Amino acid sequence: MSSDRRKFIKQLGGTIVLSSAALSGFAAIEDHERRLLQVEKRVSANDKIRIATIGMGIMGFNDTHAALSCQGVELVGCCDLYTGRLQRAKEVFGANIFTTADYREILDRKDVDAVIIATSDNWHSTIAIEAMHKGKAVYSEKPMVHYISEGLNEIKAQQETKAVFQVGSQRVSSLAFQKAKELYQAGAIGQINSVEASFNRQNALGAWQYTIPLDASPQTVDWNRYQANEKVKLPYDDNRFFRWRNYREYGTGVAGDLFVHLLSGIHFLTNSKGPDKIFSIGGTYYWKDGRNVPDVMSAVIEYPESKEHPAFQVTLRVNFISGEGERSSTKIIGSEGVLFMDDDQGFTISKNKMPVAPGIGGWDSLSTFPEAMQKKLMDNYNAKYTAADRQSPSLPGVTYHSPEGYNSSNDHFANFMDAIRTGKPVVEDAIFGFRAAAPCLACNDSYFQNKVIHWDPVNMKLV
Secondary structure, eight states: HHHHHHHHHHHHHHTTTEEHHHHHHEEEEHHHHHHHHHHHHHOOGGOOOOEEEEOOHHHHHHHHHHHHTTTTEEEEEEEOBBBHHHHHHHHHTTSSSSEEEHHHHTOOOOOOOOOEEOGGGGGHHHHHHHHTTOOOEEEEEEEESSSSSHHHHHHHHHHHOOOOOEEOGGGSSSSHHHHHHHHTHHHHHEEEEEEEEEEEOOSSSTTTOOOOTTTOOOOBBBHHHHHOOSSOOOOHHHHHTTTGGGTTTTHHHHHIIIIIHHHHHHHHHHOOOOSSEEEEEEEEOOOSSSSSSEEEEEEEEEOOOOSSSEEEEEEEEEEOTTTOOOEEEEEESSEEEEEEEETTTTEEEEOOHHHHHHOOOOSSSSSGGGGHHHHHHHHHHHHOOOGGGGGGOOOOOOOEETTTTTOOOHHHHHHHHHHHHHOOOOOSSSHHHHHHHHHHHHHHHHHTTTSSSEEHHHHHHEE
């Protein structure tokens, strides 16, 4: 074992604090050792995977770096509609890479095995379907579709072409979520009944007021190609191109961008197929910059009883002007404990169990009864319950943190590359991705239509 890997494993082992031998950290350590061995193994020339990225914005660059962290991966080309980003791609990844404003030129290349789709949301499904039919493996940023109506066609394309297809919600590959799932499925918090999940932000960049280059213009941006899918063609607008997340025409708002991360994690932990009832509210309370999607949004989502889990309720919230500051959390509440996920880097489990005895007296109706009745009730209670029955059991908790420097995106891409080489299933395929995305897009429908949205999670359709 190399000294770097030995150090990393030592760090990993030190991040798990457990009060019970039954919930040991050895499984997580052994699993990550296996992954590290897989990453470090030599890759032959025949195993090389050549990738291209379509959409070189923030996620495009980040995804490309994460993909290149995997051994045996080579970047062939990049596509973007702003000339400055193609120039930057050559500066970062090499002057010899192929660049274009036409994604079809990427898909037509025989030396491209896989594509990363990191465009604005309105292009995800169109490019993914074309790429799969061209024989490319596809890594599609979330949400995989712009509209719910696109989902089944994209799933059909994947099933017909047998293409490797991974959706980019990386927390389902994180060490923290995998270990949390192991403990949740083992019954660490009892029976789930509700989930509270949120993203808080408190800065302009977090609220999507991204920097716009000084040379932005119709001469440097292929505006006509950008709008090719739109029924209504608008005049060139810097904000609608460089800050597209703020507009329904190109993005999916906080629901498609951030709720989908939260639901992906919840579905991964619980093995859920999804909810059947969705309602959301929101508004533009602070960032009055011309956007037509909320900057604060909340949703209540109901999950029906299924063979995977009992019925439970989820509340989601995104706040782009939160005085709490930057924070993401998912709190899964069960009958015997709470699993608190701190983004995708760690979690804690606190355990509480009701005593056998229901209690009597105190904040109770007992004192409102006649004294003789009170005495009779107390005598019956004392005869029925022992002192031990009246105590809440003392139960061990769990704390876990990923090792310093750990990046779940790298693991997510490692899984994607492994699926391309070996044919093993990806962790977030088209069906999983759509089942996470559709309820989030339904949150938008609920907000704009001001009504409850009913969803069939098994057949993946509106009802």
